Amino acid sequence: MTAEERERIRQEVDEGACEFMHVHEEIVEKVEKAMPDEQQLLDLSEFFKVFGDSTRIKILYVLSQSEMCVCDIATLLQMGQSAISHQLRMLKQMRLVTFRREGKTVFYKLADSHIQTILAQGMEHIGE
Amino acid sequence: MTAEERERIRQEVDEGACEFMHVHEEIVEKVEKAMPDEQQLLDLSEFFKVFGDSTRIKILYVLSQSEMCVCDIATLLQMGQSAISHQLRMLKQMRLVTFRREGKTVFYKLADSHIQTILAQGMEHIGE
DNA sequence: ATAATATATGAATAGATGTTCATATGAATA
DNA sequence: TATTCATATGAACATCTATTCATATATTAT
Numbered sequence: 031m032t033a034e035e036r037e038r039i040r041q042e043v044d045e046g047a048c049e050f051m052h053v054h055e056e057i058v059e060k061v062e063k064a065m066p067d068e069q070q071l072l073d074l075s076e077f078f079k080v081f082g083d084s085t086r087i088k089i090l091y092v093l094s095q096s097e098m099c100v101c102d103i104a105t106l107l108q109m110g111q112s113a114i115s116h117q118l119r120m121l122k123q124m125r126l127v128t129f130r131r132e133g134k135t136v137f138y139k140l141a142d143s144h145i146q147t148i149l150a151q152g153m154e155h156i157g158e
Numbered sequence: 159m160t161a162e163e164r165e166r167i168r169q170e171v172d173e174g175a176c177e178f179m180h181v182h183e184e185i186v187e188k189v190e191k192a193m194p195d196e197q198q199l200l201d202l203s204e205f206f207k208v209f210g211d212s213t214r215i216k217i218l219y220v221l222s223q224s225e226m227c228v229c230d231i232a233t234l235l236q237m238g239q240s241a242i243s244h245q246l247r248m249l250k251q252m253r254l255v256t257f258r259r260e261g262k263t264v265f266y267k268l269a270d271s272h273i274q275t276i277l278a279q280g281m282e283h284i285g286e
Numbered sequence: 287a288t289a290a291t292a293t294a295t296g297a298a299t300a301g302a303t304g305t306t307c308a309t310a311t312g313a314a315t316a
Numbered sequence: 317t318a319t320t321c322a323t324a325t326g327a328a329c330a331t332c333t334a335t336t337c338a339t340a341t342a343t344t345a346t
Contacts, residue, residue, distance in 0.1 A: 052263075052321080053233050054226065061223045061234060071219060072212050073284045074277070079210030084203040085334075091199060095189045098182065100293060105181050106189060113335055115294055134292045134343050135180075144283055149202070151279060155272055156201045180292080213304075228323060241305055243324055262313050262322045287346100294341070303332075311324070316317100 080124050081152070085109065086117050093127060094146050097139040208252050209280070213237065214245050221255060222274050225267040 080086055088107050092098065104114045118138060121127040126145055129138045140146065208214055216235050220226065232242045246266060249255040254273055257266045268274065 052229065054230050057224050057226050058230050058233055061220050061226070064223055065234070066219070070281075070284070071215050074280050075210055075212040075215040077280055077284050078206055078215070082203055082207030082210035083334080084200050087199050087203040087206070091194070092189050095192055096185050098185050098189070101180065102182050102186050105186055106193070110336070111293075112295085112337080115292095116334075119294075131293095131343090134290095136293060148276075148279055148283070151276055152202050152205055153198075155276070156198070156205050211304080238306070239323070240307080240325085243322095244304075247324075259313090262320090264323060289344100289346075291344080292342085295339085297337090297339105299334100299336085301333085301335100304330090306329085307327090309325085309327105312322090314319100314321085316319075 077124070080121065080126060081148070083117075085113065086121060087149075089114065089117055089121065090126065090140065090145060090149060093138060093140050094149060097137050099135045099137050103138070205252065208249065208254060209276070211245075213241065214249060215277075217242065217245060217249065218254065218268065218273060218277060221266060221268050222277065225265050227263045227265050231266070 081090070085107065089103055092103060092106050100111060100114055100118065103118075104111045107114065118127065118129075121138075122129070125141050127138050128141050129136050131137075209218070213235065217231055220231060220234050228239060228242055228246065231246075232239045235242065246255065246257075249266075250257070254269050255266050256269050257264050259265075
């Protein structure tokens with residue numbers, strides 16, 4: 031593909047993008063080839079989004095200390111049962127927590143030790 | 159603190175929280191003691207929030223491949239220059255990227271190799 | 287079966303967030 | 317100095333998200 035062709039395509043495709051820019055062709059081409067699937071990057075951001083809310087971080091944190099039920103979590107975080115339950119649903123969907131039922135009570139825990147590693151990694155980063 | 163006192167305080171403090179719940183006292187007390195600062199957990203969620211947006215993930219990804227300027231990024235992501243610039247501002251504030259000016263152009267790169275580790279860790283997790 | 291209790295969930299609302307548009311700033315060049 | 321170009325930024329808007337409220341479901345006990 032020549033520079034001319036690329037320029038034409040760019041004008042057709044990137045209406046909104048900088049019209050007068052001076053792109054560094056080599057870099058762009060090189061990186062373009064190394065780009066993962068769009069979907070993979072979307073999944074990745076969805077994954078991190080789960081950690082990007084203080085309520086969910088707190089839930090994950092307390093569950094890293096011990097398995098516990100919904101009301102234990104609500105008590106610890108001083109939040110309503112419903113709010114916790116909604117968030118646990120999301121954490122379930124994202125496979126970050128698992129649960130077991132024992133009578134009327136549902137006990138939640140972290141799905142795997144991987145989660146703790148990520149939390150610790152984040153902690154490490156902000157403590158700098 | 160007796161169970162009675164705790165119950166009274168709970169009723170005063172946790173208006174919204176489950177009123178009829180049967181908290182598991184031992185667990186709650188143990189974990190309560192081990193809880194980090196509220197602020198630290200807020201910071202942690204703020205940190206992860208940055209990774210929880212697909213545009214920012216893409217920016218971080220392309221910068222993990224090579225230093226580049228705003229318009230290079232806009233071209234690669236097929237997005238407007240302004241959108242990228244706004245996001246770069248946030249990434250700057252969160253100290254995930256640094257930049258150097260060269261004439262009219264501003265080159266951005268990842269602030270440290272730590273960031274790549276976190277991205278890779280996330281990638282690893284979703285690929286399961 | 288009925289009541290009590292722990293959790294789940296749908297709808298509504300308020301607040302946060304990302305992109306766009308228009309424009310400003312800063313730097314090179316004529 | 318005026319112009320051009322790369323980037324930055326404020327305001328507006330639309331979308332997404334978290335919590336609350338009311339209520340449903342599931343399980344146990346009476």
